[in-house]
Amino acid sequence: MAVCIAVIAKENYPLYIRSVPTQNELKFHYTVHTSLDVVEEKISAVGKALGDQRELYLGLLYPTEDYKVYGYVTNSKVKFVIVVDSSNTSLRDNEIRSMFRKLHNSFTDVMCNPFHNPGDPIQSKAFDGIVSGMMVQTG
Amino acid sequence: MDQQESAAASAGSFISLNEHEQRYYSGLHSLCQADTSGKLSSGKVAELFKASQLPPESLHKVTEVCGAKRLGFFGTPQFYVALKLLAAAQSGLPIRLESVTANLPLPRFVGLQNDPEMRYTTVPPGVDGQGLPAPGSASWTPADRTTFRHLESSVDKKESWSPPRSPCSSPPRSPMNYRSYSYSKQRNGTDPQMVYESKHPSRPIVQLEQHSSPSNYGTKATVEHPVIVRASSSDRLDHQGLVDYSDDDPWRITEEQLEYYTNQFKSLQPDLSALILGSVAKNFFTKSKLPIPELSHIWELSDVDRDGALTFSEFCTAFHLIVARKNGYPLPESLPPTLRPGFIQQEADIPDTPEDQNIIERLQPSIATTKQDLKEESCQQDTTVMMTTPQQKQTLRLDAFPQRPEPPQDLDPQLKTKTRPRSYSSTSIEDAMKKAEEPPTPPPRPQKTHSRASSLDLNKLFQQGAIGVKSGWLPPPPALPPRPTTSQVSHFAPEKTPQNKVQQPNFADFSHFREEEENRVKVEEQGPRSRFGLSTEDLSGTSKQDLIGASHSQAPQKPVRRKYHPEPQNLESVPPPAMFPSHTKPAQKLPSRQKREIQMAIRKNKETNAVLTRLNSELQQQLKVVHQERVTLESQLDLLRPLAST
Numbered sequence: 001m002a003v004c005i006a007v008i009a010k011e012n013y014p015l016y017i018r019s020v021p022t023q024n025e026l027k028f029h030y031t032v033h034t035s036l037d038v039v040e041e042k043i044s045a046v047g048k049a050l051g052d053q054r055e056l057y058l059g060l061l062y063p064t065e066d067y068k069v070y071g072y073v074t075n076s077k078v079k080f081v082i083v084v085d086s087s088n089t090s091l092r093d094n095e096i097r098s099m100f101r102k103l104h105n106s107f108t109d110v111m112c113n114p115f116h117n118p119g120d121p122i123q124s125k126a127f128d129g130i131v132s133g134m135m136v137q138t139g
Numbered sequence: 140m141d142q143q144e145s146a147a148a149s150a151g152s153f154i155s156l157n158e159h160e161q162r163y164y165s166g167l168h169s170l171c172q173a174d175t176s177g178k179l180s181s182g183k184v185a186e187l188f189k190a191s192q193l194p195p196e197s198l199h200k201v202t203e204v205c206g207a208k209r210l211g212f213f214g215t216p217q218f219y220v221a222l223k224l225l226a227a228a229q230s231g232l233p234i235r236l237e238s239v240t241a242n243l244p245l246p247r248f249v250g251l252q253n254d255p256e257m258r259y260t261t262v263p264p265g266v267d268g269q270g271l272p273a274p275g276s277a278s279w280t281p282a283d284r285t286t287f288r289h290l291e292s293s294v295d296k297k298e299s300w301s302p303p304r305s306p307c308s309s310p311p312r313s314p315m316n317y318r319s320y321s322y323s324k325q326r327n328g329t330d331p332q333m334v335y336e337s338k339h340p341s342r343p344i345v346q347l348e349q350h351s352s353p354s355n356y357g358t359k360a361t362v363e364h365p366v367i368v369r370a371s372s373s374d375r376l377d378h379q380g381l382v383d384y385s386d387d388d389p390w391r392i393t394e395e396q397l398e399y400y401t402n403q404f405k406s407l408q409p410d411l412s413a414l415i416l417g418s419v420a421k422n423f424f425t426k427s428k429l430p431i432p433e434l435s436h437i438w439e440l441s442d443v444d445r446d447g448a449l450t451f452s453e454f455c456t457a458f459h460l461i462v463a464r465k466n467g468y469p470l471p472e473s474l475p476p477t478l479r480p481g482f483i484q485q486e487a488d489i490p491d492t493p494e495d496q497n498i499i500e501r502l503q504p505s506i507a508t509t510k511q512d513l514k515e516e517s518c519q520q521d522t523t524v525m526m527t528t529p530q531q532k533q534t535l536r537l538d539a540f541p542q543r544p545e546p547p548q549d550l551d552p553q554l555k556t557k558t559r560p561r562s563y564s565s566t567s568i569e570d571a572m573k574k575a576e577e578p579p580t581p582p583p584r585p586q587k588t589h590s591r592a593s594s595l596d597l598n599k600l601f602q603q604g605a606i607g608v609k610s611g612w613l614p615p616p617p618a619l620p621p622r623p624t625t626s627q628v629s630h631f632a633p634e635k636t637p638q639n640k641v642q643q644p645n646f647a648d649f650s651h652f653r654e655e656e657e658n659r660v661k662v663e664e665q666g667p668r669s670r671f672g673l674s675t676e677d678l679s680g681t682s683k684q685d686l687i688g689a690s691h692s693q694a695p696q697k698p699v700r701r702k703y704h705p706e707p708q709n710l711e712s713v714p715p716p717a718m719f720p721s722h723t724k725p726a727q728k729l730p731s732r733q734k735r736e737i738q739m740a741i742r743k744n745k746e747t748n749a750v751l752t753r754l755n756s757e758l759q760q761q762l763k764v765v766h767q768e769r770v771t772l773e774s775q776l777d778l779l780r781p782l783a784s785t
Contacts, residue, residue, distance in 0.1 A: 112447035114417030115424075115435035123432055125472065126439050 001091075002099065002134050003067060004028040004083035007107065009119060010076060012036055016122040019083070020135045032081050035061050035069045039079050042071070056104075057097050072100040080104065082134075099134050106130040164219050184213045184221075191225045201225055390475035392459050400455045414448035420457070427461050433470060437461060440474050 004019035006028075019028040038061040058071035065086070072080040080103050084091060110116055110124045170183060188198045205213075205220035213221065227233070392400070401411065407423060408415050415423075424434050441457035442449060449457060456478045464470055 109439070109445050112417065112442070112445060113435050113438045114421035114447065115431050115438055123435065124439060125436060 001084075002082045003085050004032065004081075005103070005131050005134060006032045006081045006083075007103070007122060008032070008036065008079040008081065010078060012079075015078070015120075016127070016131075018128075018131055018135070028083055031062075031064075031067075031069060031083060035071060035081055036079070038062050038069075039071045039073060039081070043073060043077075057100055059093075070096050070100075072104070074104060074107075078107070080107075102130055102134070160223075164222050167222060168215060168218055181213060184218065188221075188225065191229060193225065193228050197228050201228065390459070390463065390471070391477045392455060396459065396462070397455060400458045401451075403458065404451055404454050411451050414446075414450055415454055417447045417449075420449050420454070424457065424461060427465065429461060429464060433464060434461075436470055437464070440471070441478075443474070443479075 003021070004017070006017040007015045009015050014029075014032070017029060017032065019025050039058060042058050042061070056072055056074060058073060060068055061071045061081075062069040063086070067086050068084050070082045070084065072082075074080075080100055082096065082099060082103075084096070106124075106127045107122075110122055110127050111118065113124070116122075116124070167187060170187065188201070191198075193201075201221050201224040204224055205217045210217065403423075404411060404415070407419055420438075421434075424437070425431075427434075429437075437457055437460045440460060441453045443453060444450075456474065459478060460470065
């Protein structure tokens with residue numbers, strides 16, 4: 001279960017960011033911001049070699065003491081970042097991948113909505129629903 | 140009427156319109172507006188003027204005074220002034236600019252030829268006094284002027300019993316109440332000033348003017364003010380009426396509404412089976428002046444196949460949701476069951492066909508309606524929820540419309556692409572799959588050519604086999620079932636010196652039989668069963684040698700090995716040859732050819748077996764190495780973990 005989920009646009013500004021323990025939000029915002037550097041690094045490294053065969057799932061970006069940060073980037077350079085609590089019995093890679101897949105699907109649904117302008121913050125109830133489903137259920 | 144200082148939105152500030160006037164004028168404005176630059180269609184304006192039943196001279200005067208003549212077109216301020224002047228003229232005041240400021244009743248227009256007119260006018264002839272208007276049997280096609288005439292006459296009839304100038308005559312109005320109620324609502328709905336509105340200019344406004352005085356309108360207006368409905372939809376009107384006096388499910392689309400939606404759909408996309416693109420739909424629904432987040436939510440609800448485009452059912456759903464929202468219903472969180480596309484489709488099937496027939500009877504048979512019939516019939520054949528399979532529907536429609544194969548076909552690939560194969564996720568899935576597959580099935584590692592620079596132990600072990608080869612002897616085939624091999628090797632490696640396992644010679648006989656069983660596998664492959672006994676005898680002797688070379692043997696066979704191992708290699712080579720000739724003697728009874736064949740086969744088998752055993756042992760060695768690595772890594776991990784958890 002994720003502690004924080006963020007969607008970042010191509011220009012590296014956040015489209016959507018939500019974290020569960022809402023009091024420490026700033027910390028997560030900061031973490032997501034720093035993880036962007038790692039994402040960029042990974043993109044640029046692989047990009048030269050393979051081109052569009054780049055893996056969408058970036059894997060563990062950044063482990064810290066408290067939590068781990070996983071990244072996923074779409075072909076349109078929209079980045080998804082999931083922050084997971086370390087104390088959680090480590091989620092398997094497949095679970096993280098499935099979370100990203102769900103996020104990506106939901107994101108495309110939002111994009112398909114003609115009333116949504118790309119680059120706008122995401123204000124979709126369906127998307128919110130999916131994100132809530134993935135967050136830690138701390139009540 | 141209150142003389143509020145509310146300047147018309149786009150009108151010049153030199154005239155002030157009160158609330159009702161404002162609304163009314165903007166409604167009329169929408170009626171006449173043909174393009175987006177603000178210029179009113181002069182044709183429409185002319186119609187409106189004619190409808191005011193003023194003599195042409197006064198109309199000309201009005202045009203002149205309001206400034207349109209000077210400008211050459213009717214801008215909004217001019218239009219408003221003109222309306223004011225018309226009102227003044229109708230009430231008998233001279234047509235001058237000063238009249239504009241007077242407290243005037245609203246101008247009245249008669250006989251405007253507009254489409255939505257017929258919707259309402261179908262009601263009066265048939266259904267006056269009834270709550271429900273006749274199901275929209277009138278065609279909604281804007282271009283059908285014939286019906287206009289017909290309906291116009293009915294409009295006139297309406298006029299007759301509610302004279303235009305008389306203020307609220309309540310009795311005639313009460314049956315019309317629900318309609319005028321919506322009329323006024325529509326008048327309030329100054330929003331829907333959209334292109335499609337121009338097709339259905341707000342005739343109802345005209346109607347209302349005929350039936351109610353401004354004061355009455357005022358009361359009604361205040362009542363309906365909070366409700367903003369898209370104008371020119373009798374369907375909505377009917378819907379509202381239905382909602383008023385029947386506690387029907389507001390999420391249920393009525394037949395009239397469905398008709399209306401169908402027409403709207405056709406106006407956007409002539410082929411009913413095709414899709415409305417997202418951008419087109421966006422422009423269309425934006426005209427409803429609902430806030431964008433709400434429209435976004437409506438879209439999410441209605442686009443069930445998530446393809447960014449609206450099928451007919453999805454369009455109906457979206458339209459209905461917008462209508463409901465405009466009427467004040469809060470948006471649902473999830474799609475109500477009655478709005479589900481399958482439901483709509485089923486609904487559409489049943490009511491539309493009789494109505495379509497009515498339409499055909501009354502109007503020029505239009506290809507569209509017949510096609511709709513065909514479509515509905517073909518849809519009726521479908522039982523299940525069609526909209527969930529738009530492609531299926533598409534194909535059905537294709538069957539039904541052989542006349543127009545191309546457009547639907549064009550849309551088919553569109554549909555297919557729009558169903559979003561979600562291939563983007565496949566890369567990660569495939570990679571995951573690949574990664575998952577790799578560990579269970581390690582590459583075959585054809586390491587036959589791999590170095591024999593394994594551990595010395597193995598070399599030692601194989602030397603025995605090799606020596607057997609050097610001695611010209613056939614390398615003893617493993618003579619063991621494949622499974623125990625791994626375990627044997629693991630046993631073997633720590634053993635290092637198989638010398639412990641010398642066997643007593645008397646065990647040889649037992650080994651014969653045991654190895655018979657083992658060698659049966661090979662024997663059967665090689666030759667006929669007739670030689671079985673002999674071959675086994677042959678093999679039994681050789682099998683002992685196998686055991687020598689084969690480092691893997693079962694426990695019962697260890698004694699066999701023990702027999703030979705302590706002996707020096709020379710000795711090993713000696714007894715086997717000794718054994719061999721002894722065994723070959725009985726074999727000589729057989730035809731020598733067979734014997735040779737068997738021996739050849741045996742040799743080959745032994746060779747392959749030796750190779751396999753070598754390979755096996757090497758693999759085992761590697762496995763050990765990997766195990767060791769794993770252990771070290773685990774220990775490192777354990778060391779690191781206390782650090783990570785702090």
